[in-house]
Amino acid sequence: MIKVLLGSNLKNFTNGVEEIELEASSVKSLITEMDRRYPGIADALESGFALAIDGEVIANPGYEKLADVSEVRFLSPLQGG
Amino acid sequence: MSRLHIECEINGEDAEFLCDTDESLLDALRDEVGLTGAKEGCGTGDCGACSIILNGNLICACLAFAPEAQGSVIETVEGMANEEQLHPLQTAFLEHAALQCGICTPGFLIASKSLLERNPDPTETEVRYAIAGNLCRCTGYDKIVRAILVAAKEMKQNPMKGAKS
Amino acid sequence: MSVVTKENSAKQSYKYVGTRPVRHDGLEKVNGKARFAADITKPRMIHGLVLRSPHAHAKILSIDTTEAEAMPGVKAVVSASDFPLPKKDEGFPHRSKNLIARDKVRYEGQAVAAVAATTRRQAREAAAKIIVNYQELPNVMTIDEAMAEDATLVHENLITKGSDSKTAKPSNIAERDFYERGDIDVGFAEADFVYEHEFTTESLHQGYIEPHACLADTGKDGRSEIWCSSQGHFMVRSATANMLGWETSRIKVVPAEIGGGFGGKTTIYLEPLAVKLSEKADRPVKMVMSRDEVFKATGPTAGTKIRVKIGAKKSGEITAGKAWLAYQSGAFPGPWGMVGGWCVFACYNIPNVQIEAFEIILNRPVSIPYRAPSAPMAAYPTETVLDQIAKEIDMDPIDLRLLNAVKEGDVQLGDFGGKYPRIGIKETLEAIKNHPNYKIPLAPNQGRGIATGYWFNIAESSSATINLSEDGRAVVMTGSPDIGGSRVSMAIMAAEVIGIDVKLIQPVVGDTETVGFTDVTEGSRATYATGIAVVNAAKKIVSKLRERASIMWECNLEDVEWVDGRAIHKDGKESPMSITEITAKAKKTGGPLNAIGSLETKGQGPAFSTQLCDLEVDPETGKVTILRYTTAQDAGTAIHPSYVEGQMQGGVVQGIGMALNEEYIYNQKGILENPGFLDYRMPVASDLPMIDTVIVEVPNPKHPYGVRGVGEVGIVPPLAAVANAIHDAIGVRLREAPMSPVKVLKALNQKNGKN
Secondary structure, eight states: OEEEEOOTTTGGGTTTOOEEEEOOSBHHHHHHHHHHHSTTHHHHHTTOOEEEETTEEESSOSSOBOSSOOEEEEEOOOOOO | OOOEEEEEEETTEEEEEEEOTTOBHHHIIIIIIOOOOSOOSSSSSSSOTTEEEETTEEEEGGGSBGGGGTTOEEEOGGGSSOSSOOOHHHHHHHHTTOOSSOSSHHHHHHHHHHHHHHOSSOOHHHHHHHTTTSOOSSSTTHHHHHHHHHHHHHHHHSOOOSOOO | OEEEEEOGGGOOOOSSTTOOOOOTTHHHHHTTOOOBGGGOOOTTOEEEEEEEOSSSSEEEEEEEOHHHHTSTTEEEEEEGGGSOOOSSOSSSTTHHHHHSOSSEEOSTTOEEEEEEESSHHHHHHHHTTOEEEEEEOOOOOSHHHHHSTTOOOSSTTOOOBTSOTTTOOOOSEEEEEEEEESOHHHHHHHOSEEEEEEEEEOOBOOOOSSOOEEEEEEOTTSOEEEEEOOSOHHHHHHHHHHHHTOOGGGEEEEEOBOOOOTTTTSSOSSHHHHHHHHHHHTSOEEEEOOHHHHHHHSOOBOOEEEEEEEEEOTTSOEEEEEEEEEEEEESSOOSHHHHHHHHTTTTBOOSEEEEEEEEEEOSSOOOOOOSSTTHHHHHHHHHHHHHHHHHHTTOOHHHHHHHHBOOTTOBOOGGGOOBOOSOOHHHHHHHHHTSGGGGOOOOTTEEEEEEEEEEOOOOEEEEEEEEEOTTSOEEEEEOOOOSSSHHHHHHHHHHHHHOSOGGGEEEEEOOTTTSOOOOOSOTTOIIIIIHHHHHHHHHHHHHHHHHHHHHHHTSOGGGEEEETTEEEETTSSSOOEEHHHHHHTHHHHTSOOEEEEEEEEOOOOOEEEEEEEEEEEOTTTOOEEEEEEEEEEEOSSOSSHHHHHHHHHHHHHHHHHHHHTOOOOBOTTSOBSOOSTTTSOOOOGGGOOOEEEEEEEOOOTTSTTOOOOOTTGGGSSHHHHHHHHHHHHHSOOOOBSSOOHHHHHHHHHHHTTOO
């Protein structure tokens, strides 16, 4: 089971729930499962997001495999100067 | 409106160009003569990126009118090196990484050249005040000041070889 | 004084990494030949000029360009009707609404129309003939005004992101972010001391000396070539194409040398206007902003209001941290409040945390990144309160920070998430503690301040191509505009892998049609990410060279080693062969020797800087003079130490400007009163001492040479370092930046009972 932390921006789709648990073997299937539970969340993510997978930050996630992963945290897109 | 025909000396050579009566010397050098080393950073004489030497005086070219160049002697960054070598200031700036983006560099080179011609042995404070009219946003001035002090020392020991105006 | 300290276990001996060769593009930068965007010309070129709003907030009732179009020399005029809104804005959302005003102008200086004419004078005279009918509206210029219940709305239908969309009504609050960890009530209850204070900073500008400039040449084939000053030409291509509704293949962008960016050139302002004007006029169009326009209509950084509450035990252990942050986004929303929330407590491992951050819309130009955007303003409160705690418990401020500093494995705060990888915060603190400057005695009215800063750094995509010449030289082409001397670092890294001298390598920055896609030079990413791409390409080149040697020696590939730029036969059966001998025979062994490295990188690791500021306050005038300034920063590995030092020093001085002088000053009508370098006072050489640097090297395990991005974090500590030093000098805490002489004097007089 993977613990998924949604952050304050996505909880509008989940009625305030910020932490969920689910099974997924890849980022793509994780989002599909999230959208099944909370319709519309996949579209909201289209405008950009980053992920922290077990603490490692991925700036442009999409197709990463999730093997032996315990925590996935959704972040807003990163920006520098 | 007809344009004025200006004749002057630039970097040791005879030069001539056409300009409007109210055109700045900076615009004339960049657009008419093709010397784009001097830059416009502000257009109001506050940043020093357009520094040139006019009749031996350090000025902001954006504050001078192009017709003022008539019969004058102008020195720009393009004339600092000669056939034999780079100016010691140019060499020092390169060796001491005294530039990052390089936009302010021509202005600093001219301003420090003017300083060393007046005061060949400046203290760090004298250098800092002499270049206070030149803005740099990249370096924090540390390496620029060091480069100027190194060049001053070098110029005292080894005067520049080659023809100069 | 400059020092490089290396972590013992990481002492590597490199041949070229860590040396200080003269940069390859140096000569043209000192002899006036380097071509910046405003220096570029094309035959038959004409000049474009933007007409800008004189009002901070107004409806546009009508625009009439007929008289302007008939003026002498005018070849084209454009306005919003020439730029239908794209379905989705590429990169920065709202860019197409910001670049040219549509129904409303939302800040003084916003572009309303643009004209192209044969001379600049003719363009000016024509622009003056464009008739715009405005209906002025009340303006909103401060965070308090914008957040008020009855505030005038800059956008009539803006609902706060992160709020309950069913019940929320429109406001000027674009976003609210909230993050909690542990239980702050418990945390504050455990504390022996709790401090709560409010801090404000003003909007200010990146201050690059080169104004935005571009030259666009649109041909009858529908393609446009753009030369421009930008931190990212691939971004220019996609953003311009997006705003015009064109395929990216119709646009080629060539990066001119760039005269400073610091984040302010990570978006576009002029390019779509120039491309369209060029299309209509059938002439190349050059557009150069004036300094006035740069201040009014580009992307300054956010002004802020931040309240922090920090609790600590007598031991110095911080038990709780609460932050309320409001960031000025300008006329359209950005992520600045959220980013501030990521940074505010990022240096310290605090068990109980609550962070609430707001993005505020006002009638000001749209904020875009400025060197570690949002971080300096967020570090200011935390570092100042830590100083208070240190004084309260009589603990060395560095020891207080060492006690609480984050370490590898700690979870990062805020929505940012992630765990800290190998980092160098403790090493930077120790470097300052052990520095001789820390022990120099101080005289009356002199004070010493310490502060530490964090920046997360980004990584993103880069491409690099390496082509070998017939005589064994290499051209290394990347797509990262060189804003601080990065191209010489690319040559150094390639030299280290290939084993030939840096002087035999020519680093170039390719355009959008000659090099592979590369993200913007920002977020301290170039030496890290583009460096990885260069190393990847260089390793492929070395593989190919070994392969060619094995062909020439008629042996197995496994028998060929590559050492110091030469092929060596493992068993000594052949004498070593130089790269030149191999490239000379390239045609016989398979053809040209080229390689590409391209990847989306990650693992960049955050940067930390600890700084020490010694200053003197003149009690009669309130003037602050910096006496000594020392900065210690973890660079991972310094590829070219001189340019790492340069980044550190440049960041510090911008931070000092932020702390002492720089601010945007608007009047009641929302008009900027100081859009020039005289009254927008940036530090000059006579304001400053030498900036002493300590490069701490705690190699980043994710980069082949251990690089950690260095460009930004230097600007984060100075606000607090200066404020803490002022307190040490005269016993007043300044919580409003800039800490100008007027403010210092007022605080001093209040303290002494005078008014």
